[in-house]
Structure formats: structure tokens, C-alpha cells
Amino acid sequence: MNIKVRYFGRFAVALGIYSESIEVEENLKVRELVELLKRLHPELKNEIMEISIDGKYASENMEVHGEVAVYPPISGG
């Protein structure tokens, strides 16, 4: 299954891309996607990622589908 992944904030800066299409297995869980992204992109290996799918927050046990957005928790004010 092919999915589109959009990167936000420091993730896009680290990778030098704003989005990409990747091939993933059917029934992949969000937590597995996070591990996959860390393997694909070692720049992200120490990062904490928040994930949304089709505009909704996606918890770790949700199945991946549709358009995925990956964004960092940020703290500055």
C-alpha cells in the first residue's frame, strides 16, 4: 500500500523534504510507521513524533491509511 507522508517543522528541515510517498504493509499500525520512518530517515531516530491521519490525531495502535502528517511537539513561546 502506498501512502503519502507530510513532514512539518523541524522534521521537514532535517529531511529537506515536505512530503514523500512510501510503500507500507497493509494493516500497519501507527507505532510501526514511526519505527519505519526512523529506519528510513536516521535523522529522526531520536525524535518524538505526533501523527495525524486524514486530519485526525492518530494514536499508536491505529492502522495507517490515507494521508499521514508527522509533526513535532514544540514548546517555545
Place this chain on the structure above:
Amino acid sequence: MDRYSRQSELVAQDNLKNAKVMIAGVGGLGASVSALLAMAGIGELVLVDKDKVEISNLNRQILYHEEDVGKMKVDVAKERLNEINNEVKIRAMREKIEEGFKIPEDVDIVVDGLDNYETRFIVEKACIENGIPYVFGAVEGYMGMVSFIDKSTKRLRDIMHKTRTAEAQVLGATVMMTASIQSMEVLKYISKKGDLLRNRLLVYDGLSSNFLEVSV
């Protein structure tokens, strides 16, 4: 023509005049939000901050000038905000927000100008206990995010699940973009207009010129 004639059809000006808004932290976000709200004619702004102006603040904290380095932020902010609009009452609280912090009486809404989650959770808790809405905001690099939290919505922990506080690079342009969205939420709430960011996290990424809305 009065000073609000170009916005009087957009907002409930009398509501703004009678409103009291607390700004938790007058750094990047807090300074910009308080300037926008003073311009808009909010009746009273309560500024809470324990810090002094540092030279490294000046790339993004709009109320402070070079000669202010070393002065208390709330004192300088009060002076500058009154120069913007002397009809606005400004209360400057030189205070560190800690567990047990009490929100001053009659505050209608609180704006997040903080830089760490420990303090954000304290302020959010105080807001929920007092039935006061809290406009969350955070920035880093080219990216900002905003959400509107009250007792009817999901909480900050439901919006930011894995928090980590870090001192990061940030642009003044990012800060002002994010502060503008926070200010908009305040003006809408007080004017009883529009659709607030309830159960929605709005993420702005200036580098890709993209918005992301996340329902929580």
C-alpha cells in the same frame, strides 16, 4: 471616527472594552498577543512574567528595545502597551507561575505565552478549575501551533501527547504569525463570533507555507 471605527463592524467593541485577558508570559507570543489586544481595545490586560529582557529576546519579542535589556519584562511591556493604547488598563505581575497559581479575579480568558509544558499544565489546570478558556500556543523554527481549550474540550495532554521542552531556534515572523492566530481566538471568543479552535490543533509551517489542522 474613533480609534476603533475600522473594526467596529467586525468585533463587539463594548465586549472587548469590558474584557480582562491574562497573558501568561510576555516573551515572544505574549508580547505580540498583548500588543494586538491592546490595539484592539481590550479593557484590561494582566501580564504575568518573572523574567528580565535579554539581548537574545530582541529578534522576536516586539515590545522590547535595546535599552530595555536587564529590565523586568512586565514593567517594560506595561509602558509600551500604554503607549500603544492608553485606554487599556495594564496590570503587571512580576511573578513566577508555580503549582497553586491563582488566576486573578474576573479574568475572562488566558493566553499562553509560556515556553515549557510544566507551567502550561499549571495554567491550564487553574483555567479549567475556574471555568476560564485557555488559548494554547507554541513555536519553534518556522512552525507554530494554536488550540482553544476550555472545560468542554479536550485538554492539552490530549493535544500534545508527548511533550518535551527544549530551547530552540525561532523567528520573529513565526512568533507573530502564531500570536496573531491566538489573538484572533481571543477576539472571537470575547465578541462571541466565529468558530473557535475547539478540539482542533492548528499547525502553521512557514517553511512550506502549509497549514495542518488536526482534530483531537
